[in-house]
Amino acid sequence: MTLDVLYFAWVRERIGLPRERIETDAATVADLVEELRAREDRYAAAFADLAALRVAVDQDLTSFDAPLGAAREVAFFPPMTGG
Amino acid sequence: MTLDVLYFAWVRERIGLPRERIETDAATVADLVEELRAREDRYAAAFADLAALRVAVDQDLTSFDAPLGAAREVAFFPPMTGG
Amino acid sequence: MDVRVQSDAFDAGAELNAFAGGRDDVGAVVSFSGLVRDDGGLRHMEIEHYPGMTAKAIEGIAREAMERWTLGDVLVIHRHGILRPGARIMMVATAAPHRAAAFEAADFLMDYLKSRAPFWKKEVRDDGADWVAAKAADEAALGRW
Amino acid sequence: MDVRVQSDAFDAGAELNAFAGGRDDVGAVVSFSGLVRDDGGLRHMEIEHYPGMTAKAIEGIAREAMERWTLGDVLVIHRHGILRPGARIMMVATAAPHRAAAFEAADFLMDYLKSRAPFWKKEVRDDGADWVAAKAADEAALGRW
Numbered sequence: 001m002t003l004d005v006l007y008f009a010w011v012r013e014r015i016g017l018p019r020e021r022i023e024t025d026a027a028t029v030a031d032l033v034e035e036l037r038a039r040e041d042r043y044a045a046a047f048a049d050l051a052a053l054r055v056a057v058d059q060d061l062t063s064f065d066a067p068l069g070a071a072r073e074v075a076f077f078p079p080m081t082g083g
Numbered sequence: 084m085t086l087d088v089l090y091f092a093w094v095r096e097r098i099g100l101p102r103e104r105i106e107t108d109a110a111t112v113a114d115l116v117e118e119l120r121a122r123e124d125r126y127a128a129a130f131a132d133l134a135a136l137r138v139a140v141d142q143d144l145t146s147f148d149a150p151l152g153a154a155r156e157v158a159f160f161p162p163m164t165g166g
Numbered sequence: 167m168d169v170r171v172q173s174d175a176f177d178a179g180a181e182l183n184a185f186a187g188g189r190d191d192v193g194a195v196v197s198f199s200g201l202v203r204d205d206g207g208l209r210h211m212e213i214e215h216y217p218g219m220t221a222k223a224i225e226g227i228a229r230e231a232m233e234r235w236t237l238g239d240v241l242v243i244h245r246h247g248i249l250r251p252g253a254r255i256m257m258v259a260t261a262a263p264h265r266a267a268a269f270e271a272a273d274f275l276m277d278y279l280k281s282r283a284p285f286w287k288k289e290v291r292d293d294g295a296d297w298v299a300a301k302a303a304d305e306a307a308l309g310r311w
Numbered sequence: 312m313d314v315r316v317q318s319d320a321f322d323a324g325a326e327l328n329a330f331a332g333g334r335d336d337v338g339a340v341v342s343f344s345g346l347v348r349d350d351g352g353l354r355h356m357e358i359e360h361y362p363g364m365t366a367k368a369i370e371g372i373a374r375e376a377m378e379r380w381t382l383g384d385v386l387v388i389h390r391h392g393i394l395r396p397g398a399r400i401m402m403v404a405t406a407a408p409h410r411a412a413a414f415e416a417a418d419f420l421m422d423y424l425k426s427r428a429p430f431w432k433k434e435v436r437d438d439g440a441d442w443v444a445a446k447a448a449d450e451a452a453l454g455r456w
Contacts, residue, residue: 009359009431010442059364061427075361075429079445082358082389082430083265083345083401083421092214092286093297142219144282158216158284162300165213165244165285166200166256166276166410178331179324186323186344190396193348196341196417199331203338203408251335263348265421272341273414 001025003032003068007046008077011053014046029055029064032074046076054079084108086115086151090129091160094136097129112138113147115157129159137162167228167240171220173247178257185241185259192238192261194268198276204251207291213246213255216284220244227278231260234274234311235267242275244285277307312373312385316365318392323402330386330404337383337406339413343421349396352436358391358400361429365389372423376405379419379456380412387420389430422452 006019026032033050036043047053050064056075057066068074089102109115116133119126130136133147139158140149151157168185170176178199186195202211228240238261245255258275262268287298313330315321323344331340347356373385383406390400403420407413432443 006361008361008429009433012359056361056364056429059361059367061368073363075364077361077429078431078442079450080426080429081432081443081445082360082428083425089216091216091284092288095214139216139219139284142216142222144223156218158219160216160284161286161297162305163281163284164287164298164300165215165283166280177324177328179322179326179328181324182327182342182344183322183324186346186399188397190347190349193346195344195346197327198410198414199327199340200410201331201338201340202335204335205408252333254331263350265343265345269343269414269418269421276410276414 001068001070003071004073005032005036006073006075008075010078011046011076015042026068028068029057029062029066029074032068033064052078084151084153086154087156088115088119089156089158091158093161094129094159098125109151111147111151112140112145112149112157115151116147135161167225167232168242169221169224169228170243171215171224172243172245175245175253176243176257178254181241181243181257182259185239186261189238189261191263193263194265195259195261196268196272197257197259198272199257200255202249202251202253202255207293208251209290209292210251211249211255212288212290213249214286214288215246219284223283224279227275227282230278231271231275235262235271236264237262237267237271240271240275242279244279244283246285274311277304277311280304281308312370312377313387314366314369314373315388316360316369317388317390320390320398321388321402323399326386326388326402327404330384331406334383334406336408338408339410340404340406341413341417342402342404343417344402345400347394347396347398347400352438353396354435354437355396356394356400357433357435358394359431359433360389360391364429368428369424372420372427375423376416376420380407380416381409382407382412382416385416385420387424389424389428391430419456422449422456425449426453
């Protein structure tokens with residue numbers, strides 16, 4: 001399937017781009033992370049510690065074991081610091 | 084001694100005046116209340132239930148067993164309802 | 167610290183802007199406004215106070231808040247006299263480096279103002295007038311602090 | 312319910328007056344403002360957000376507050392972009408018949424906005440820039456509700 005993958009804050013800076021469109025057969029967020037990690041060092045560095053990351057699928061916060069199903073957009077970012 | 088005695092809210096309405104100057108030898112607030120109660124029915128009515136009243140001596144909240152000492156002003160009123 | 171007791175109306179928005187304006191050492195400002203609420207048939211509210219004691223009592227409460235929490239500033243404005251439904255009775259504002267202090271201090275100020283500042287509210291309705299009774303919960307709330 | 316996410320500055324005082332104005336069914340209005348605090352050497356703050364998700368996430372949080380407490384209204388304004396020390400980052404306001412609900416709902420909104428709305432703060436200092444780290448206490452605060 002085709003996914004828009006978005007990166008924010010230091011995840012965006014570490015990977016070096018804010019979004020990209022990818023083709024993937026990943027079944028879960030964790031599978032997608034494995035694919036991304038395998039690509040290049042900068043991805044491996046960004047995804048080194050999942051405890052320091054949060055993920056949203058189709059703009060809803062979820063967990064790394066969530067299924068991707070028919071997702072269109074997955075976003076990775078550090079814990080939020082609004083307010 | 085000479086005391087200014089002030090009444091607020093329904094205590095003022097029940098007694099029928101906002102303040103008066105009195106001569107008293109009362110040693111404590113409770114003694115003063117006894118003197119006032121003995122004056123007239125409207126005072127007895129206003130001071131019928133001390134649990135429903137609060138007292139300030141020289142503009143500081145205190146208790147009914149507080150000594151009057153060299154007090155100049157005693158105020159009686161219901162529990163406050165500001166804010 | 168700014169404490170005002172007055173019969174005149176005030177502009178809460180302008181007060182909020184002035185209170186927090188022009189300083190960069192606070193990260194959090196909390197304001198509370200108390201308004202005259204009409205739950206049916208209220209003509210107006212009359213607020214009586216004890217002129218000699220009111221400002222002094224509020225200043226004592228505000229000083230206590232400044233001692234308990236790290237605050238940049240405290241503002242209290244409380245009206246007395248006749249107030250129509252929808253009118254602003256009072257406001258408090260707290261400014262602090264951090265959010266929790268601003269919230270807690272504002273909550274503390276309100277608990278103490280309600281039960282320890284010498285104001286009494288009378289509701290004047292079409293069918294009569296009644297002094298607002300203090301709630302046991304308001305007195306009990308002081309135990310939180 | 313009014314939720315706005317914007318880069319433009321806003322007038323918190325005018326918002327507070329408009330929010331509470333012209334209604335007589337609320338007795339309590341609480342506002343919180345978050346400001347850029349300079350604890351030394353801060354040039355500015357950059358706030359990044361997730362445009363597609365931000366308003367939706369905040370609306371979800373505001374709706375939850377409206378369900379949990381008896382509220383007349385909720386306002387949330389949150390800026391993104393570059394903000395100088397002293398600038399207002401965001402505000403929430405809650406209006407309720409009663410005081411406790413207005414305070415609790417504002418506190419709840421802030422706890423959830425801080426940890427569940429997709430904003431990230433970067434502090435740009437004379438000697439470099441750092442993303443603000445989330446605090447364990449902020450996440451833990453959600454357990455209060």
